[in-house]
Amino acid sequence: MATAVEVHHTALTLRDHLPILQILIPFCTAPLIVFLGYRSLAWPMAFISSLLSLIIATMLLIQVSDGSYISYHLGGWAPPVGIEYRVDAANAFVLFLISATATVVLPFALSSVAHEIPCKNHALFYACFMLCVTGLMGVVITGDAFNVFVFLEISSLSTYVLVSQGSYRDKRALTAAYDYLIMGTIGATFFVIGIGLLYMTTGTLNMADMADRLVGQGGNRTVQAAFAFIVVGMGLKVAIYPLHLWLPSAYTYAPSAVTTFLAATATKAAIYVVLRFMFTVFQPDFVFDTHILVWIIGPLALLAMFAASLIAIFQTDFKRMLAYSSIAQIGYMMLGIAMFSVTGLTATMVHLFNHGITKAVLFMAVGALVLRAGSTFYDRIEGMGRAMPLTGAAIVIGGLSLIGVPGTAGFISKWMLVQAAFEGGYWWLALIIVASSLLAVLYVWRVVEVLYLHTPHPDATHTEAPLLMIVPMWIAALACLYFGLDTRFILDAASTAADGLMAGSAGMSEISSAAAAAADH
């Protein structure tokens, strides 16, 4: 198992062990919380652990920001036999997003969870939360294909539990969690079938090794079937348009803190896996030859952008509206992939991050509104923008970022996406992209009008949310503004990642063989 760790015999300093610590710290926190069983200790432990994860992720990101790789051999077994954790610009970036979101969401969760979930479940809730964090980071960090599945299931199973915790507010959370479980398991099983077929062809599970052995196998039916199974399986997790059915209910009925975390990270980790398999394992040439991007992913992405946005416009529940908006935004990310260029991939990576923080702001605001207004139906939150000025302002910032107004994070990703369209010569696509953001104007502005221009609902509590909610919300909101102007960090990281991905596995095997050579000494 991935977690049975011995010290790598060549690695002597703590710094060398950062990749495994990244996983181990949240992973060990989860049982610790359960065994200690003190409700009051659960939150601090979870928070400290995610803070440590964030620090580690930052250190890893700095180490690989020059385009290099870190290869960590679990138990000292060199790949391809042993399990390898491989950190490069692309996944360090996603690791950073996941741990940062966890760290920001947890303070928010303290009061939100206390409001939405009964006390007796709190310790278990935070344990599940840490397991979810572990799973998502594991999916991202590992270089072993079967390991991806294991971590995927760790994160998925804990996610189902987390979603079902919403049942104390609305019993539909249970059926939402059940539906998600069925679809998620089907997706994961498809993914395993894909891995199995690849194993049959290549006889290895290490992604870099697999990539090497897949070169020139583009016409092999088994490989093509494996590719289809993997894309569909992960597509369910990503919620690519026709596979999105679990998402709206799961997001709507899950506790606010869970929705915030999931919206900002879960689908993003899955997109990362899709990218990793498409570009590193299967090689860009193969993906391009199969035409899956042009004829399947691209049109579906466009469909998602319009259909989901249109549905979002006609929602009467703020939270559900945001769920549909997420599906539409996933369409943008898939479109970036479908354009099949460095700029397009950069746009995807950037949007991964920017949409993460944007949705974090909005869903945290949802949590604050639930706390004060009872629910987020438009007729309940009327006038709340004036009663809760800080929450209202955060919603406006998040909403502007969702639309892609300049000065916000969402603008940067839209810019990159449109630029990619122009560079690829698809000027009509550029027009379609901006046209779809007009739909975002509609659904965002509907909320803003409800919040500011309607008379307040008499039953709602008209006080600002507690500081513990406001502070994380505003950290994310300010991040939205900051990353909308200072793009050095985000664009550098994303374009390094995109360069690496477009280069296929070329850089990867070189590094792993070098690392293997080093391990032999």
Add this chain to the structure above:
Amino acid sequence: MELSTLIFASMVLPTLAMFANLIFAKQANLRDTITFVAALLTFACVVAIAAKVGNTTTPQIVLFEVFANVPIAFNVEPLGLLFALVASGLWIVTHIYAIGYMRGNNESHHARFFGCFAGAIAAALGIAWSSNMFTLFLYYEILTISTYPLVAHKGTPEAIRGARTYLGILLGTSIALQLTAVIWTYTLAGTLDFQLGGILRDNISPTLLPILLALYAFGIGKAALMPFHRWLPAAMVAPTPVSALLHAVAVVKAGVFTMLKVGVYIFGIDFLAETGASDWLMWLAAYTIIASSVIAMQQDNLKKRLAYSTVSQLSYITLGMALASQMAVVGGGVHIAMHAMGKITLFMCAGAIYVATHKTEISQMTGLGRTMPITFAAFGIGALSIIGLPPLGGSWSKWLLMVGSADAGHQIMIAVLMISSLLNVAYLLPVIGRGFYRDDTANPYTGIKEAPLFCWLPPAATAIGCLILFFTAGSIVDFLMPITGLPQ
């Protein structure tokens, strides 16, 4: 003081005023005083900048880079300086007027109102100092969003509907069309810096040029080119100082200013003239000029009539750009100042009439001029300036545009401008005529006096301003000459 300090001060001061308004929401007098001082200081900054650099173009002051070769950067150039002078100068006047109007009319939410007002000015100055299209676009959107609460100010269903149209058209056109144009330009030219003579020459095929221009022309919704002019009359639900701000000071001027900047510094007027890419825009502008004048004639609501008049006048400036001759572009630039002064006078008068009598329809104003002589006199002067009669400022810009039309070889545009003047006469002068000369036997306005001091003094001042502009127009033209690229 350093130039960069002055530039930043001119943008930071209104921003500070905005926050001060929100913080001191309860202390009305303190709030208004702070804003007034901020307005004076901002204007002083802009004047100091003008004194320092004259009509030269200064190097970029780069704040930081957002995309490769696309920084947030500022510089001073004649067109921007003129716009900054207009915006910051008229802010003072409008502020005084707004105090009188808001208090005289017992409007609510003063703090939000004045705060957003100051925010809009900050954004307008940001637009004025932008040294590339990206920075300009950023402030353009901030301006849209900061003025939205002003339009929706009254909170009535009508105001909400108007504000929705306002935001929908402005945000929609800018995101869907202008942003596309900006990114397209960036992919073509690799830069978005404003350079005299444009950045697109050699980078774009002549067949695509009109399409890109169209994306800009319609994308700059604030310039109210038909068919994207609907937001302007819709925004008339706002309190009158806002209308004055929208029409004369910040918003529409930001639109046509952007249009000129795009014409002069992105496309380059010579390039436009050589390729004839802007010919269609010239016809559309001409159509807008005539059509909206005709619509204006049918409006009984004074503010609506002025709104359509603005749509028409803005297209003068677009026309100036589209004609792509030196004189026409300068005429367009001069018209920014001339129209601002004239139109703000008209709006403030309309507001003063509303404060004093609560009348909005022209048909209700018969004989009112005798009761409110100063207001109506100011209105008359403003109207004559808009029509373009000497000795008022408006005559010069119209003259320059006519010269420019002849230069460009489009004599028919002279006819368009003349017809437009006649139409101006037809829809503006009857207001005054009704006010002064049509005397009903019994004066119905018993108990109505001239509007409060704060309401009639500002329009009187700007009316005198129209007069002064007539005599200083020469220096404004000289000032703007560098944008033509001609040796002076």
Add this chain to the structure above:
Amino acid sequence: MTLEFFLGHVNYWLFIVLMMTGFYIVVSRGNYVKKIVGLNIFQVAVFMLYISIGKVTGGTAPIFPTNSQGKIKIDPEIVYSNPLPHVLILTAIVVGIATTSLGLALIIRIREEYDTIEEDDILEIEAAMAQAENDEHGSAMGGRA
């Protein structure tokens, strides 16, 4: 397609039949427990696939004999089966059990709240809830979609 081809790939045919059976049950059954059963069959099919591909014809269990010094003595003549897929499937079985137990636990909670585990009834209850919400808050588009 020859008989030889068919017989040579018999494990794949069985896998496909088993997998589609499971999948069909998940999709077609309205009972939540039956859905979980279907899901199990679906997963087991994949386990079978993995296990069958590890089998080498004529291969024996991959247990290496040791000599008296404890050194591994491998006879190159003997063909061994590949043990790795079996190990992987051990992990997958654990995951499958966890999924099943979580699914059943959810069903218990659903039964407590809805008093039924039939999908049709639950959809009806939820439709009524959505209708009530629509009546109160204005109609929404999309429903459960």
